[in-house]
Amino acid sequence: MRGIYGTESRSALYQWQRRLQTRLGNALVLWMARRWQRLPSGLAERLGVGIGMLMRAASPRHARIVMTNLRLAFGREKGEAELAAIAKACYRHLGLCLTELIRLPAMSQYDIRQTVELRGKEHIDAALAAGHGVILLTGHLGNWELYGSRLAAEGYPLNVIARAQRDDQITNYIRRTREGTGMKVLHRGVAVRNSLRALKNNELLAILLDQNAGDDGVFVDFFGHLASTAPGAAAFALKTGAAVIPGFGWRNPDNTHVAVASPPVPLVASGDRDRDVLVNTARYTKAIEEHIRAHPAQWFWLHKRWKARPPEERAQEAP
Numbered sequence: 521m522r523g524i525y526g527t528e529s530r531s532a533l534y535q536w537q538r539r540l541q542t543r544l545g546n547a548l549v550l551w552m553a554r555r556w557q558r559l560p561s562g563l564a565e566r567l568g569v570g571i572g573m574l575m576r577a578a579s580p581r582h583a584r585i586v587m588t589n590l591r592l593a594f595g596r597e598k599g600e601a602e603l604a605a606i607a608k609a610c611y612r613h614l615g616l617c618l619t620e621l622i623r624l625p626a627m628s629q630y631d632i633r634q635t636v637e638l639r640g641k642e643h644i645d646a647a648l649a650a651g652h653g654v655i656l657l658t659g660h661l662g663n664w665e666l667y668g669s670r671l672a673a674e675g676y677p678l679n680v681i682a683r684a685q686r687d688d689q690i691t692n693y694i695r696r697t698r699e700g701t702g703m704k705v706l707h708r709g710v711a712v713r714n715s716l717r718a719l720k721n722n723e724l725l726a727i728l729l730d731q732n733a734g735d736d737g738v739f740v741d742f743f744g745h746l747a748s749t750a751p752g753a754a755a756f757a758l759k760t761g762a763a764v765i766p767g768f769g770w771r772n773p774d775n776t777h778v779a780v781a782s783p784p785v786p787l788v789a790s791g792d793r794d795r796d797v798l799v800n801t802a803r804y805t806k807a808i809e810e811h812i813r814a815h816p817a818q819w820f821w822l823h824k825r826w827k828a829r830p831p832e833e834r835a836q837e838a839p
Contacts, residue, residue: 524826525588541579546687549618553693556619557626564619565775572615576608586610586821593743594816609817613771617663624665625700629673632701636670636769640781644676644724647763647784653719655753655764657785659730659808660820662769665698667779668726671767672702677723679704681711715752719760726767727753729801730808730819732827739830740802743809748828754800757787764804768811770818782807 559567576583590603598606627635647654656671656678658664671678680698682705685691695705704723706714718725729750737748757764764787769779785807788799812819 523829524592525585525824542686546685546690549622550689550693552619553622556622559619559623561623561775564623565616568616568619569612570615571618572611572613575615576611582822583607585824589821589823589825590816592745592826593812596744606817607821610819610821613818614820614822616771616775617665620663621665621694621697624669625697627669627701629702632666632669632673636666636777636779638670638674638779638781640783641674643765643781643783644671647765648722650761650763651722652760653722653762654724655719655757655762656724656726656767656781657729657753657764657804657807658726658767659728659811660823661730661808661811661815662771662779662818663777664728664769666777667767667769668698668703669701670769670777670779671724677704677718677721678702678726679706679715679718679723680726681706681708681715681728683708712752715756716760719756719762725756725762727756729753729804730812730825731823732825734828737828738798738801740798740805742805742825745826746830746833747805747826749801749805751797751801753804754797757800758789758793758796761787764800766804766807766811768808770815 556564556567586607587603590598590606594603594606644654658667668678668680680703682691682695682698684707685694698705704718706718715725727750731750733748733750735748736750738751739746740749741747742749753764756762763784765784766782767780768782769777771777785800785803788796788803790796
């Protein structure tokens with residue numbers, strides 16, 4: 521079955537090339553992280569733009585994924601030239617996100633507050649006053665690491681579920697960077713238990729709900745196409761009564777940032793758990809889509825969001 525993204529080569533040479541490319545990229549990131557934490561902001565911005573353009577040129581495969589995703593999302597609304605411009609701006613943004621991540625350990629809480637404007641904290645405060653914790657519904661939009669750092673700098677007890685990277689050194693580097701800004705990192709192996717404990721303790725739990733969940737997800741509409749989406753946020757909300765607050769940020773033209781907490785998404789709790797998980801997950805995904813539409817060049821289009829397909833589609837394609 522070809523699927524949305526076509527058929528990838530499975531040859532040993534192709535797989536070896538991909539692994540080598542990943543290892544070289546990770547080694548370069550770690551090298552920069554050791555040496556460039558204190559780069560002046562202007563130089564870091566220029567470097568970030570250059571890295572973004574290099575990423576685009578170095579991996580035609582990912583560039584094709586970006587364009588496939590953009591056509592799926594906006595093909596009926598935007599022409600090829602506009603989509604290509606969004607793709608180019610996306611790489612520029614991701615390069616800047618990388619240099620910002622590298623500089624983050626050297627930033628004080630004051631620096632973070634000066635760089636990222638926080639709006640809508642009254643929604644978080646009101647939800648915490650109810651005593652059931654807050655599920656921060658977020659995704660890979662804007663600079664999500666700076667968003668979390670800004671909430672931690674404000675004094676909120678923020679927990680994030682960590683997905684392990686292919687390289688353990690990169691996984692550890694990201695974990696240390698997050699913990700250094702005041703975030704609590706929950707590892708996948710015990711994420712469910714620790715997430716429920718965090719909500720019971722009336723803390724914030726950030727869940728990035730914008731990636732393909734494979735066979736473990738439920739299929740809901742995302743830009744007009746069914747996408748496998750993790751049901752965890754809905755399941756946690758139904759179990760604990762925690763408020764689900766969309767939390768997204770974006771980059772300003774001057775490379776400062778805005779982090780916004782929106783009013784909670786109303787929880788549907790009819791008593792039919794499977795239906796409620798599906799309906800609430802669809803609502804959360806729609807909220808993510810609305811924020812991406814507002815800042816399309818600042819989402820992570822390199823991910824195969826629509827890779828998993830519903831069983832009925834797979835059955836139709838099987839012959």
